[in-house]
Amino acid sequence: MEIQDVLGYLLGVSSRFIKRKMDKELLKYNLTTSQWAVIKLLSQEDCLTQVEIAQKLKGDKATAGSIILNLYEKKFVDKMLGQNDRRAYVISLTKKGRDAVEEINLIADKVTREALEGISEGDQKILKSSLEKVISNLSEAR
Template sequence: MRINESFGYLINLTARNMKKVLEEEIKKYGITTSQWIVLKVLEEEDNLTQAEVAKKLSGDRATAGAVIDRLIKKGLIYRNQCENDRRANRVRISDHGRELAERICIEAVKCNEKALRGFRNEEVKQLFTYLYRINNNLDINNM
């Protein structure tokens, strides 16, 4: 098998290319794609613990914590101690963070549209179905 015939290589290349395109578009906002995705998670469901954010991103707590710390320094989110568990903190998106997430979402939609240019709606739906199935097949929690 040649490298360009490897499904894993091709899907990884596609993901990296999409990330590069989006990062180029959002660098004017002084934010990375990793930071934006945390903002987006908090925009959709605010007041989460760091562990909950990490779980929603299928990542680890340490990485999520580093991104959260950077977003706090930028004033895009803030952290409060949990009332019922003093060891845990909850993070919330600020008004400025919510506004920025909405602006960057427009750029993300453009990136998706660019990637899917020439696809019919039913092809896009089928692609999503396939990607969800692949991810479910590879989810270590389902094995």
């Protein structure tokens, strides 16, 4: 089997290309795709702890903490001590973070359309469900 036929290779290359394109588009906001993922998640779920953010984004707690700190320093998120656990911070979007979501959603949609150009709507649904199954199959939570 040639490298171009290996699923992991194809997924890795396509992921890098999408990430590279998205990072380029996010430069004007001084954000990375990882930071954008946290902002997008918080726009959907409102207030979350660092652990919850890491779990929902299928990442690790240390990386999530670093991303949150960067977003806090850039004024995209606020951190408040949790009411149930005074050791854990609850993270929420600031006005700057909420304002960025609408604009960046448009950019993310544009990059997604560009990546999926020439792929029928039916095949896009199959691709999405297939990738969700790959993630589920290889998830550590399994």
